Amino acid sequence: xxxxxxxxxxxxxxxxxxxxxxxxxxxxxxxxxxxxxxxxxxxxxxxxxxxxxxxxxxxxxxxxxxxxxxxxxxxxxxxxxxxxxxxxxxxxxxxxxxxxxxxxxxxxxxxxxxxxxxxxxxxxxxxxxxxxxxxxxxxxxxxxxxxxxxxxxxxxxxxxxxxxxxxxxxxxxxxxxxxxxxxxxxxxxxxxxxxxxxxxxxxxxxxxxxxxxxxxxxxxxxxxxxxxxxxxxxxxxxxxxxxxxxxxxxxxxxxxxxxxxxxxxxxxxxxxxxxxxxxxxxxxxxxxxxxxxxxxxxxxxxxxxxxxxxxxxxxxxxxxxxxxxxxxxxxxxxxxxxxxxxxxxxxxxxxxxxxxxxxxxxxxxxxxxxxxxxxxxxxxxxxxxxxxxxxxxxxxxxxxxxxxxxxxxxxxxxxxxxxxxxxxxxxxxxxxxxxxx
Numbered sequence: 001x002x003x004x005x006x007x008x009x010x011x012x013x014x015x016x017x018x019x020x021x022x023x024x025x026x027x028x029x030x031x032x033x034x035x036x037x038x039x040x041x042x043x044x045x046x047x048x049x050x051x052x053x054x055x056x057x058x059x060x061x062x063x064x065x066x067x068x069x070x071x072x073x074x075x076x077x078x079x080x081x082x083x084x085x086x087x088x089x090x091x092x093x094x095x096x097x098x099x100x101x102x103x104x105x106x107x108x109x110x111x112x113x114x115x116x117x118x119x120x121x122x123x124x125x126x127x128x129x130x131x132x133x134x135x136x137x138x139x140x141x142x143x144x145x146x147x148x149x150x151x152x153x154x155x156x157x158x159x160x161x162x163x164x165x166x167x168x169x170x171x172x173x174x175x176x177x178x179x180x181x182x183x184x185x186x187x188x189x190x191x192x193x194x195x196x197x198x199x200x201x202x203x204x205x206x207x208x209x210x211x212x213x214x215x216x217x218x219x220x221x222x223x224x225x226x227x228x229x230x231x232x233x234x235x236x237x238x239x240x241x242x243x244x245x246x247x248x249x250x251x252x253x254x255x256x257x258x259x260x261x262x263x264x265x266x267x268x269x270x271x272x273x274x275x276x277x278x279x280x281x282x283x284x285x286x287x288x289x290x291x292x293x294x295x296x297x298x299x300x301x302x303x304x305x306x307x308x309x310x311x312x313x314x315x316x317x318x319x320x321x322x323x324x325x326x327x328x329x330x331x332x333x334x335x336x337x338x339x340x341x342x343x344x345x346x347x348x349x350x351x352x353x354x355x356x357x358x359x360x361x362x363x364x365x366x367x368x369x370x371x372x373x374x375x376x377x378x379x380x381x382x383x384x385x386x387x388x389x390x391x392x393x394x395x396x397x398x399x400x401x402x403x404x405x406x407x408x409x410x411x412x413x414x415x416x417x418x419x420x421x422x423x424x425x426x427x428x429x430x431x432x433x434x435x436x437x
Contacts (some may be wrong), residue, residue, distance in 0.1 A: 007207055011141045012150060014206035015134040016157045021199040022089060023161030024168075025096035026061070026127045028188045029120060030256040030381070031169045031277075033058040035263070035270060036185045040104040041113045055382035057117045058256065061124035062248075062371075062378020068128020069367030070226050076129065076363030077225040081137040082208045084363070088126045088133065089203060093196030095122035100189030131158065132367030135350030139424060140209040140359070145296060147424065151350035152292025156285055158346075162255060163281035170274045211359045211425050222360050229357060229365035235415070236356040240369025241376070242412025243345075243352065246308050248377035249405040250342050253398065254280055254334055257384035258322060265393045266325040273330075280334040284343045291347035299420050300352045304413040307345035312406040314341055315399040323395065345409075355419035358426060377405055 033055055042053040068088075076084040099119050105112040135154040142150035168188035175184040215221050222228055230237050255277045262273040295303050314337060321333035349370075357365035380401075387397035 008141055008143075008150070011138060011206050012153050014202045015138050016153050016160070017202045018085065018089060018199045019130065019134045019154055019157030020160035020164065021195045022092045022126070022130050023158045024164045024195065025092045025161075025192050026123055027162045027165035027255065028096070028168060029061070029099070029123065030058055030252060031166055031259065031274070032185060032188075033381070034256050034260040035169065035173075036181060037116070040181065040185065041116050042105065053113070055256070055260075055379075055385055057113065057120050059379035059382050060117055061120045061127065062375045064121050064124035065128035065371040065374050065378070066368060068125035069132060069369075069371035070128075070364065071125070072129030073132060073364030073367035074225055076133050076136070076367070077361055078221060080208050080212050081133050081140070081363060082203065082206055084129060085133045085137070085203055086200065088130045089196065089199045091122060091126035092130065093192050093199065095119045095126065096189055096192035097196075100186040100192070128371045129363075129367050131155075131350075132353070132363055132370060136354055136363050136366055137206070137209050139351055139354035140211040140362075141207075144424075146293075147354075148295035148300065148348060148351045148420065149289060149292040151354065152288045152295075152347045154350040155346045156288040159281045159284045159288065162251075163278055163285070166255070166274050166277045166281065170271060170278070173270050173274065211362075214425070215359060220360055225361040225364035226368060229361040229368065232361070233357055233365060237365060237369045239412045239416045240353060240356055240365070241372045242408050243304070243416070244349070244370045244373030244409075245377045245412075246311055246402075246405045246409035247342060247345050247349070248374050249380040249402055250311055250337065251346075252378070252380045253384055253402060254337060254342075256381040257388075257398065258334070260381070260385065261388065261393075261395060262322065262325075262330060265388070266323070268325060268327065268330070272327045275327075276331045276334045279331045280338040280342075283335045283338040284346070287339060287343040288347045291344045292351070295348045295351065296420060299418045300348045300355070301413060301416055301418045303344040303348050304352065304416070305410065307341060307343075308406045308409045308413065311337070311341040312403045312410075315402040315406070316396070318402075319395040319399045352416075352419070355422050355424060356416075359424070380405075 072084050072088055102115055103112060131154060135151055138154050139147055139151045172180055172184045172187060259273040259277060262268040263270050291303060318333045318337050321329045353366040353370055354362060383401060384398045387401060388395055391397055
């Protein structure tokens, strides 16, 4: 039931480009929260309190992501993976573009942070289903034995979005400070209006999943996918929640908290901090297909376990290197964490989640469980800022926090079953396994 080669290429391109553009939208908010939102939308607070407030609105997007996963996952299992991704593209693009049009606190007072938070909620709803849909579509098109490799391109798109978003703000930082705070910060958000057309173009050319088409043909579509996902796969659902906690904490600690920490605490200029995030993202992009291919050979579980153990071991050395304030050591720390603590688990993540659930509830189970994990760890920049404030700005409690998230995800991965050889076309692989046993 796997796709033909030309069709598979279109699916990979559609997932890569579409996911990159949508996560560009999601990531630029985090960069803006670290650099400018504390002064534009929370000006009555002192700088530290303003940063914490900005990170709080950043975290709101994660609170609503599980609801987006359930809502659009339901649609993805009812009307199709492709059609649902078209809807999430519009939601993400429009809400991000509107942020670039918002008046700031000096103009409308408290309504500025309220409207900002509402648009962040819309971003979170779209993001809650975006990755699960793109990864599910890729996994269901990919041939048996190469599923990990092809599905990894969904995560590659996410990292491209991170690099694009960070690069956009790196260019904005070249402007005079007065221009940055008057109009420059708006440009990365307004670009999203143009990116909607690009994302829609590539996604409209992608064929629906062959697994979903077979579900339609045999009338295997069920009425309430979320109920079935939790009832039939309770163990896997909990594994899915715990599995996404560590990598979420790592990426947003590095891409958001570390930027604020390096600029406000260490006195590094924003260009240096943002370059570190770009180097981190590029490192992960290069390694995604490598780890995806490796997971098809050695399995998903070993790579996942290795990755979270590395995060726990490297958490304190990471901040020791960053705390030197030496630019090349800061960049090296981010690249090492990206190469060994982050890249393996996120490269495997698309196929790992797709293999946790049967075809009838795959989109819903994938998106809902993963985004619940994201909701738990999505406040990492806020938690990091609060923990650092307790030690007068020192990051050692943040390192301990990262170790704690690694322990949680290690438990989830340890409880998971190896799935690289499963039949992803099965409507209910759990039932098949019980019959065989």
